[in-house]
Structures are given as structure tokens and as C-alpha cells.
Amino acid sequence: MSPGFSAVIADHLEENIPMIMEGDFILPDFAAYVASERVEAVFIHEPCKNQIMQNYPHREVEGLQEYRAEISHLHGNMLVDKCAKYGIAATPSRPWDDLLERVKEYLQR
Numbered sequence: 213m214s215p216g217f218s219a220v221i222a223d224h225l226e227e228n229i230p231m232i233m234e235g236d237f238i239l240p241d242f243a244a245y246v247a248s249e250r251v252e253a254v255f256i257h258e259p260c261k262n263q264i265m266q267n268y269p270h271r272e273v274e275g276l277q278e279y280r281a282e283i284s285h286l287h288g289n290m291l292v293d294k295c296a297k298y299g300i301a302a303t304p305s306r307p308w309d310d311l312l313e314r315v316k317e318y319l320q321r
Contacts, residue, residue, distance in 0.1 A: 214242055221246055240291055244298035254318050255295045255302040256311065261285035263306070 217233065224231045243253035258264050265281035268274065295302040301318035305311060 213237065214245070217242065218246060221251060225250055240294035240298050240300055243295075243300055247298075247300075252319055253300050254315050255291060255300055256305050256315070257288045257292055257302060258285075258305050259288070259292075260306075264288075 217238070220231075221233070223229075238253075240253075240255065243255075247253065258267070261281050261284075264284050265276055265278055268277050268281065292302045294300075301321075303311070303314050303318065
């Protein structure tokens with residue numbers, strides 16, 4: 213997917229059109245690859261395994277999934293470590309009421 217994402221970013225930069233690209237498929241390696249003076253990244257993560265587990269029933273009918281939540285938690289921690297390696301901002305998703313302000317603060321640095 214990286215070539216497609218890179219093309220979309222290049223097009224927006226060329227046309228000077230702001231954009232936000234989001235999704236759990238955008239990894240720190242790619243964010244570091246495309247980083248520039250005009251391209252920035254902030255990784256938003258859920259640091260609490262229990263919260264991850266509690267989120268699943270709100271989206272799916274399968275109930276609590278402790279093993280899946282553990283894997284997601286470990287994967288999220290690995291991504292936070294990669295962000296640190298690349299100098300990419302990483303912030304917890306909660307508290308939700310000030311998330312936007314925290315993201316803006318990271319982007320203004």
C-alpha cells in the first residue's frame with residue numbers, strides 16, 4: 213500500500229492541498245519514510261489492554277477477547293517504540309476530551 217499512499221501524498225503536496233491520512237494500517241516506518249517539513253505524523257494509541265478488550269464488544273458481537281486484546285496491546289507498544297526510534301510523536305488516545313489539543317501541540321513543535 214505504500215506506493216499508493218506515497219502517490220496520494222505527493223499529489224497533495226504538489227497541488228498544495230492539505231490532508232489528513234489516518235488508519236491503523238499506516239505504520240511508523242512509512243510515516244518516517246514520507247516525513248518532511250510539510251508531512252508530519254502523530255501516532256495515537258490505546259495503552260491499556262483492558263480498554264482494548266472492552267472496546268471490542270462495542271464494535272463486534274463476539275464479546276470479550278482477552279487474547280486478541282493482548283496481541284493488540286503488544287503490537288501498539290511495539291509501534292510506540294518504533295515511533296520513538298523515528299522521532300514521531302505518540303500520544304495515548306485517552307483522555308478523549310483533550311486529544312485534539314494534544315495532537316495540535318505535537319504538530320506545532
